[in-house]
Amino acid sequence: MNRYLIHALLFAAALLGTAQAQSNKVIDVATRSGITERILLNAPPQPRAVVLLFNGSNGQVEIKDNGELGAGRGNFLLRTRTLWNARGLASVVVAPPSDHNEEPFLADFRDTPEHAADVQALISQLRQQFHVPVWLVGTSRGSLSAAAVASRLAPPAGPDGIVLTSSILYDKQQRTVTALPLDALQVPVLLVHHKRDACRQSNPADVPALLSQIATAPRSEVMYIDGGQSQGDPCDSYAYHGFNGTESLVIDKIADWILRQDKK
Template sequence: MKIIHIIIAIGLLISTTAYSQVFDVPYKDDAPTRTLLTPVKNAKAVVLLFPGGGGVLNLQDDGSTTNGHTFVRSKDLWAQYGIDSVLVDTPYDLGAGLRNSRSIRDHQQRILNVVTYYKEKLNLPVWVFGHSMGTVSVTEFVNGGKEKEKLIAGVIVAGTYRSATVDSDVTLPVLAIHHLNDSCGSTPLVSSERIIEGRSNKLTSQFIQIEGGISEGDVCGSRAYHGFNQKESEFVKSAAQFILKN
């Protein structure tokens, strides 16, 4: 009987999930912004995923990548919640720390193009989700004015970089996720706490701490607690439930 249940579960997953597909979002006369859409039948929302580090996934034409980022490892987990996921690549290294290029006009325009592209393509609520340095990308975007804010349904940050902030006049739902044992010096727990604590009680906000998993290699890497290693299911579930509630 258990085998039958497993087969049914696999069949349901296959029936609701389509194959991932690469879409290149045009950008002026420069290299396009490559994205990887993992769609689900009758999706309720779409989440755009902005990884940390230099941001380069180097997505190939078939959607493959050697990058083991948290978002790459968990991209198929969104389907069970009826949410399309989109990995957002970059044609150039965005740098890290104070030398990052995530607030410059070029990068922010690329984000705007990707948001607009998927809003028009899928006609679904669009959420932006940044991890680590990717939190700078999404918070800078949402702080960019009411016209940008109107395009998205909400913002999620995880393993928040210390300089990332959300302006007080941003009224969108905001979720912050952090691993309790994240020991990366650039992403202290207080970075995520501060974003939520600084918002009005009248606004929709939530702070979630995750424990457990394993930590391997660089403490600021995706295989460390910072990258929610072996906690990807809880990581995605927390974000997905917030999206579906709001």
């Protein structure tokens, strides 16, 4: 039997019973030849969409065999992963692939054909199992993953849409979202930013310029968030940059926007 068909069947077996709620289901998915990518699935009964969640910073995510998270668990998207379920969306935490699961993790990998190939394999298999739209949601440097993959993978191979939260827009040393070929995006794009984000690399004043770069996308919008509290370094997960204290509000607004696109 074809090796890739075997992997698809194993993935399907891991997702048997999709009509029932699935919480903290750990699955190792074969992506490129000889490479696997570990994901953590939380799904409500009959989800209306799936969101793949990309951590910020260097992308390190530790998914333990029992479904608990180690490194990276404080990240905005990782700590809110189950909130999507109440809105009818399945969430998928994406760990680095097996060939990038140590330093520097995804730091030099997010905008590569290999990263796009890994994510495309996840998108394909999740669509086959759930038969619903699959979106990419990135936060901070994770937005680079979501935007880079979507700019490389046109529909129908790529995602149905992307959400970029607290995007890194300025960095003298590393690539940012604004350096990508964003005119290649062919899916809806939502930008989410906190009005008081004090991280120098994600200044709210730079968001309109990013919006102008994605003007060719079928639909695009900026969503500004206010409120909450900021703790520690302004670029950390519990600052305004990580939507500390507004998590439920942010997830609700993003979920509403995603589900509206499915009706258009």
